[in-house]
Amino acid sequence: MAEIILPEDKLDAILSRHGQVQRDLESAAGPAEIIALSREAAQLGPVVEAIGAYRRIVQELADARVILEDGSLDEEMRALAQQEKADLEEKRDRLAQDIRVALLPRDMADDKSVILEVRAGTGGDEAALFAGDLFRMYARYAELRGWKVEISSESEGTAGGYKEVIAEIHGEGAYARLKFESGVHRVQRVPNTEASGRIHTSAATVAVLPLAEEVDVSINEADLRIDTMRAGGAGGQHVNKTESAVRITHIPSGVVVVVQDERSQHKNRARAMSILRTRLFDLERQRLDSLRAADRKAQLGSGDRSERIRTYNFPQGRVTDHRINLTLYKLEAVIEGGALDELIAALITDHQARLLAGEDE
Known part of the structure; x- marks a missing residue:
């Protein structure tokens, strides 16, 4: 492996910025500034x-070379020095690669929590059941990582699962881990109702959006139309008598959010505003991305929902991610959430490799 030469001026700039952030933290005026500086310090640390x-290690290598140039060394000492030099070179190259990856452009939303949206696609009842399987997979994955899942709205399928489910997943770095899950997921399996044993194919779409905070998006109340209505679906007499459901329309963008999960109109309004901020934040990110990247196809995990990204084949017990041509023969472990991280880690590694290759061109 050839030695990786790091730009020393960029390393000095990072050290300088880290020192400045530490000094600014000591004199930060308000909570928003403290939060922003603390996040940057955590990222730079x-x-x-x-x-x-x-x-x-670079200094230790220089010292090792000086020792090797000493003509008075006996063969045993020279062999030990050579081995130490080789070990140091391996450590240097590994650290240089880690730093190189750390210097790649970061998605400004990577540290954020997310809004997860799963919708049944083609396939009728089987698609709704699959959407339910996907949502449970992400919920279990979140639980394993110590994240909190809160359902914002849900529409159940007639045979189980979900026609649509929207949830917030709260956890630092959730977006960095889940952002490549956006797209069309396909399942191939024999439905319980299929007497002949014929394999059916159905699909569900997944969207992962970074959860925006109030400091991320400024919303003018005059741009909003807020309607209240009676909540639909299951819930007994309560939902039929109270106008607890909230629909918020952001007039400039045309974005509409409906939340009816909570019994309290106040809570539904707060959650609807949270979802609205997130969708507006995502629209702005997409606008900036399109300005920065002329060719979106070069970016892995663009979030294009028309793109089929993964197939779950139950008869063969395999999961195939089509973007990186990776197949795991551990479908049950993936669906249970435990092995999902193998796919996610491979997608992140491939994304970083593409970015590094772009820098090398």
Whole structure:
């Protein structure tokens, strides 16, 4: 492996910025500034540590070379010095690669929580059941990572599962892990109602949006039309007598959000505003992305919902991610959430490799 040459001026700039952030934190005026600076400090901290370790090893390598140039060394000492030099070079290259990845452009939303939307596609009842399976997969994955899942709205299928389910997943870095899940997921299996054993194919769409905070999006109340209505669906007499459901329309963008999950109109309004902020935040991110990237296809996980990204084949017990041509023969473990991270880690690694290749061109 050829030695990776890191731009020393960029490393110095990171160290300088980290020092400035630490100083600014001591004199930060308000909560919003403290939160923003603390996040930046947390992001820069591991990189600063890696840079320090990298530079120490570079110095140790220089010392090792001086020792090897000493003509008075006996063969045993020279062999030990050569081995130490090889070990140091391996550590240096590993740290240099880690730093190089850390220096890649970051998605400004990576640290955020997410809004997860799962909708049944083609396939009728089987598609709704599959949408339910997908949602439970993500909920279990979130639980394993210590994240919190809160359902905002749900529309159940006639035979189970979901026609549509929208939930908030709260956890630091949730978007960084889940953002490549957006797209069309396809399932191939024999439905319980299929007497002849014929395999059916159905689909569900998944959308993962970074959860926006009030500091991320400014919304003018004059741009909103807020309607209240009686909640539909199951819920007994209560939902038929109270206008607890809330529909918010953002007039400039045309974005409409309906929430009826909570019995309290106040809680539904607060959750609807949270979803609205997230969708407006995502629209702005997409606008900026389109300005920065002339060719969106070069970016893995663009979130194009028309793109079939993964197939879950139950008869063969396999899951195939078509974007990276990766097949795992552990479908049950993936659907249970435990092995999903293998797919996610592979997608992140491939994305980083593409970005690094672009820098090398």
